[in-house]
Amino acid sequence: MEAKVAVVNGGAGGIGRAVVRRLAGAGYVIFILDKNQQAGREISDQLRDQGCQAEYHAMDLTDAAQIKNAFAEILSASGRIDLLVNLAGGTLHKHPIQEFPLSEWREVIDVNLKATFLCCQAVCRPMRGRKSGVIINTSSNFGITGGAGRTAYAASKAAVIAFTKSLATEMAPHGVRVNAIAPGLTATARVMSRYDETDWRELGRSIPMGRAAQPSDIAEAVGFLASDESGYITGQTIHVNGGMIFN
């Protein structure tokens, strides 16, 4: 049987690396799209060393032309895309609203929401053509609760949920499922670097399960949504947050 193909944008990030490892373990051929060239090459080399098929594409995920070209290349190389995981994004800028420059606000929306839109758009046609496919987008607990200083991030992550529901409705007749994951506080290097050790421990203790998520916790939810085990689930958001917030 021909191996399934997964494209993971943000696949070189803290959560991304756990996701691509999980998917490679499930037998997917992996294409990583990420702006971080060093991390992208490292993780794709690691996967190949372990006998998995993986390829890294350096890219700015706010650049529509770059996205279009990358997906065209992937399709011509592999002939199919079975799974798209949109992980790239982040808070990027945090300011009180009266001090939030429009350029930065727009950047947050572009990275978290527009990149998701563009990548989804790029796979919709091939997935429709094959009458199968899975798309997994990334929201956040902040998309539900909001957060002071995070008007842009929270808006973008709430928008991902509504976007996911809408695309799920559009794609369901074509056999394509679209869902979202919403990680809570997750122990990636980028997030942990914002806290000193004591604050980080305190923060973990404030979560009902007593700790932040490990990237592997998020990767397992992606693995579930990618699999046939969730074959009747579409348009939903799976929160992986140790009970921080409930859907």
Add this chain to the structure above:
Amino acid sequence: MGRLENRIAIVTGAGQGIGRAIALGMARQGAALVIADLDETNAGAVKREIERVGGKASALYTDISNEESVRGMIDHTLNEHGHVDILVNNAGIFPTNSVEEMAEEEWNRVIGTNLIGTFLCSRAVVPHLLTQRSGRIISLTSGRAFQGARHGAHYAASKAGIIGFSKSLALELAPYGITVNVICPGITDTAQPRGHQTEEQIYAQGERIPLGRIGQPEDLAGPAVFLASDAAGFITGQTILANGGGIMW
């Protein structure tokens, strides 16, 4: 190696429909099953079905609305299997009546089974899960919890109650590594909707569901196995809707 190897799972209402599919799904992943059901004949049939494929199961009459009976279910589980790891609160009833016509007895019966039964079974397993400092409680709700049910106010209330109950219990048990989650099916091809809808009405609803069909009991087995497995160890207090996109939450 199954993902639920050496786990003991109780599934209430496992004699048929969604409960049966969840029990079979968990057995395929290596769990030993307690098939708890009001209908002993059905429960016995599912037990034999599991055994035929090399699984381990026991069956017993259980009325989840009765404290004594629930205690018996736990005693049986411990005697038969030694411990308990997973509880699936699946048993439920769905009689129909307008609120105006609804007798208090019927209200009590629906709340008593669907909501209080879920409480009783959960309360009964909690001490054992706390001792082990591990475990899973998975309860079944319904789309009616979100959208209401014409002539099923008691059912909708009981199913919404299960969500509020589960979130609260998730908070209580999270410090011990025990997760509590809810699965929400849409209309499913079981006996339940046949109590108040024709075959035609049931299948016609598939056209309004984004994935183009009504649910099959097996559609709920995957989510239940996932939530019961180690892979979902950091997911708690959540409601997973496995409904073909019928309601997106």
